[in-house]
């Protein structure tokens with residue numbers, strides 16, 4: 001049974017005291033553990049093996065054991081109440097020694113400057129390095145260079161830092177700012193939630209260290225992702241958001257005035273500022289964050305990645321992601337793993353993330369034993385070869401020292417690195433929560449704790465580094481400044497409520513964007529992207545496709561398919577210097593083998609991206625096969641789009657329903673980010689959608705969900721049905737300066753459907769049509785409204801039935817719904833007496849409910865529904881059943 005000396009301690013203590021009262025009151029595995037706790041010995045075989053070795057090798061193994069396991073007994077827990085038993089790996093008996101050997105001298109193997117030293121001295125040194133108030137996990141990682149680098153820095157100085165008096169005073173000043181800020185808020189706004197940092201206020205000197213010392217090693221722009229805990233403190237002390245501004249948000253009647261939107265609670269908001277560091281200015285942004293813990297992680301990575309491109313930070317040493325986690329969220333949320341998986345993947349790698357864990361050893365009311373199976377909350381680091389520093393918040397100097405090493409490591413090895421700040425949470429989950437309901441003993445202890453600031457101040461006074469009256473004067477001065485800011489905040493006028501649009505309105509600007517492309521340009525693009533480089537061995541089938549597609553542009557009247565229109569949309573934007581990024585699972589070739597944006601040399605398996613070979617000075621084309629993640633990849637692309645609004649950024653789901661896995665990003669960021677935080681984003685989602693008999697999981701992009709999330713012009717939703725429509729839509733999205741996320745339901749079967757083609761002149765003229773009427777006679781008495789691929793089935797059926805009495809209206813843009821344009825079409829059909837909404841999705845899905853809600857205002861008669869019946873599952877599993885349902889729909893559409 002593993003036991004975490006630091007992290008699980010309170011939970012284990014509880015169990016242990018229960019065990020002492022009644023050994024049978026605890027789980028059998030714990031009982032077994034407690035029975036053996038004092039007798040933990042190395043397995044006999046191990047001891048035997050060591051005894052067979054010469055003494056100097058045995059000593060070397062002991063030294064190595066401390067490097068590997070020393071952290072297990074490091075004093076990192078500020079609320080530990082008893083010493084943890086030494087693991088057998090660190091016992092001298094394991095290596096065939098006993099107490100009598102302690103005075104004997106042995107080779108030091110480079111640990112000490114002397115060749116030999118008494119065993120006791122070797123052990124003391126090892127304990128001082130590896131088992132004091134910093135525990136480090138760095139051995140056994142893949143990178144041996146890194147192991148050596150760390151050892152060379154921590155062993156000679158025994159993992160201790162010598163700070164001068166000014167540096168010590170600086171830490172005290174930062175702790176003052178951190179802790180007094182919280183206690184001031186606590187006093188003035190007693191019952192209000194602020195998610196205090198108290199118990200972990202050492203975070204502030206650590207972040208200051210990253211900013212100040214990071215700027216000395218090339219870091220100049222930091223993007224921070226963090227949850228609510230300590231956020232106000234970070235905003236105030238690291239991003240220098242003014243105290244009066246923060247206080248004003250606590251005042252009754254506060255309404256945000258920064259943008260037109262409904263805003264968010266104060267501990268979710270973002271902020272960007274420039275702060276002085278090391279005689280220069282560095283930029284710091286705190287990403288806005290929804291309540292959903294860790295969801296912001298991939299968004300931060302995407303932002304950083306885009307910023308690195310935009311500022312030519314090719315070495316990835318200037319723009320730095322910092323993720324601050326809670327211990328429970330870090331170990332519980334899968335998005336952390338998905339995000340960390342990017343660290344070495346081309347197209348996503350940001351050169352290493354600095355992770356700090358505010359490890360207050362509790363998650364809301366849950367103890368560590370309830371929150372995870374692993375020893376440390378940071379154990380995910382092991383999967384990604386990231387070194388971990390476990391530090392004790394009551395050792396601010398050690399915390400700062402570890403932080404300095406962490407940033408140097410990140411700059412040197414471009415790895416992720418963790419600092420696990422072991423601390424406690426002074427209050428309940430929020431300030432009005434009673435923590436003793438669930439952790440009574442732990443909170444008895446915490447309530448007796450002196451603030452870290454006071455502990456450090458008293459230590460400096462005792463060491464003679466500061467005088468008591470000076471320290472107290474500094475505190476009084478800071479508190480006075482807070483008082484003044486409070487007065488100022490009360491005089492800040494309350495913002496007036498801005499009118500917000502309630503209903504969607506047609507965005508007129510969309511019609512004004514010209515998206516056609518001159519024919520000669522399209523021909524040049526097609527030419528360049530179809531030319532096979534000298535010596536490149538292209539797959540024969542692909543060569544045929546490339547030639548065929550080229551002919552679509554060269555030969556008059558030849559039908560142009562979806563894939564070609566898509567490539568030409570990208571090509572035309574790239575031609576104008578605009579960058580395009582498309583990522584998704586298997587997106588480079590395309591899940592349905594229609595795209596072929598990458599060619600693979602058949603002899604040497606080397607990739608060639610034709611769209612990157614159009615002309616000098618073109619935009620950059622990135623098409624990337626993503627990791628097998630939806631949540632983190634969409635979060636990443638959304639972050640990328642926020643930071644690089646001018647580019648076209650697309651996330652493609654392999655099948656539309658896989659967007660389920662990214663629902664948090666869709667709900668919490670994409671559809672709400674502008675309302676909550678004023679965040680602009682132009683990310684595009686491709687969701688393959690269509691009922692083609694592939695079963696419940698590969699049919700629906702869950703249109704109904706997006707439609708239910710659409711309001712106040714937050715997003716655009718389209719379901720284009722021709723290659724030219726897709727071409728114009730992508731171009732319109734990119735060229736429109738008014739950025740909104742765009743959801744596109746993309747085709748599967750239509751990619752090769754003979755009727756789903758366009759002509760070259762459809763790209764060289766026209767624009768995206770939000771609706772497409774198909775009116776064979778203005779005497780038509782029936783109108784079928786529909787969206788997407790079902791249109792092709794309806795016209796085919798209509799032809800079969802020789803029906804001329806029915807007009808069809810394709811809704812290509814579902815949101816904002818072009819009601820005015822629909823109205824105009826209706827005016828052309830004065831004889832209508834039947835209105836039908838046709839869809840292939842079940843009635844409780846697809847666009848029906850949305851359309852019914854909006855269209856009923858326009859139509860004089862009830863809108864009739866034709867489509868699949870309400871259903872729990874999106875589509876039938878059997879192909880035969882699918883076909884039968886489809887025939888029923890067609891039948892119902894033309895039956896009178």
Ligand SMILES: Cc1ncc(C[n+]2csc(CCOP(=O)(O)OP(=O)(O)O)c2C)c(N)n1
Pocket residue numbers: 229291292293325326327328329330358360362363364425429
């Ligand atoms: C994804 C998600 N699930 C649940 C919650 C509700 N919740 C808010 S804070 C919290 C505990 C977080 O614990 P930890 O990560 O240790 O951070 P701490 O609050 O202790 O700093 C929970 C469960 C949430 N915000 N997000």
